[in-house]
Amino acid sequence: MSKSNYLNDVHQVAELIPKGRVTSYGAIAEYLGMKSGARLVGWAMNAAHSNPKVPAHRVVNRNGLLTGKAHFATPTRMQELLEAEGIKVLDEQVVNFQNIFWNPLIEL
């Protein structure tokens, strides 16, 4: 298996995202100490397929846009999962994003 630290950390943080809340790749990256390692978070999320516990649908980009939706089973899967938690999505974008944004730096 891998010895990658960030991958494991990213997954652990993602698992801590409360239901009905969302966070951004950059926020997780910053929490882990990466200034601009948001890409790694995206890569980690891609690897998160092995971890069904990781709610990848709660991780969006800094604009609240569902950039990762294309990587789900279906392009609409991510939005449906979010709406099932009470998160409204309009035009691939989380509504009230700022309000439900979960920042690990502050809340964790």
Added chain:
DNA sequence: ACACTGACCACTG
């Protein structure tokens, strides 16, 4: 060992 890629972000022109 080298080059390229990736579910991103911020800056510059």
Added chain:
DNA sequence: CCAGTGGCCAGTG
């Protein structure tokens, strides 16, 4: 406003 570039870390060819 849109396009391009650098930066971060790990994986793959």
